[in-house]
Amino acid sequence: MPEQVKYEAKRLLRAIAVLLRNTTWKCGRVERLVVDYLRTQLQMRGRAKTPVKDMLHHFRLSGRQKNEFLDALKRLEKRRIIKIEAF
Numbered sequence: 001m002p003e004q005v006k007y008e009a010k011r012l013l014r015a016i017a018v019l020l021r022n023t024t025w026k027c028g029r030v031e032r033l034v035v036d037y038l039r040t041q042l043q044m045r046g047r048a049k050t051p052v053k054d055m056l057h058h059f060r061l062s063g064r065q066k067n068e069f070l071d072a073l074k075r076l077e078k079r080r081i082i083k084i085e086a087f
Contacts, residue, residue, distance in 0.1 A: 011086060012052055012070050018083040019048045027081075030072040033059065035081065049085075 019038040024031065037055060042048045052073065061069050076082045 009070060012073060012084065013056075015052050015084045015086050016049050017052055017055065017073065018085055019081075020083055021081050023081060027076075028072065030068055031076055031081075034069075034072060034076060038082065052084075 017034070017038060019035070019042060022035070022039055024035050027035065034055065037058065038048065038050060041050050056066065056069065059065075059069065073082070073084065077084050
């Protein structure tokens with residue numbers, strides 16, 4: 001089981017997050033940060049796609065915070081607010 005968790009984390013780190021819906025209803029603090037960041041990227045740069053590594057670098061996350069961030073991405077994907085695309 002731990003190998004599967006490591007594989008999933010590596011998959012997320014190499015992926016691109018795509019904003020599908022611009023909503024933060026019933027979202028937690030970390031989920032709101034992610035959606036706001038993707039919204040800002042769309043407004044400023046005109047692209048709804050952002051690599052997950054860039055978001056980790058922007059938020060300066062490590063350790064437990066990084067795990068919470070990756071869990072938040074999974075929750076947002078499950079709710080169909082973002083889409084995680086592997087490349």
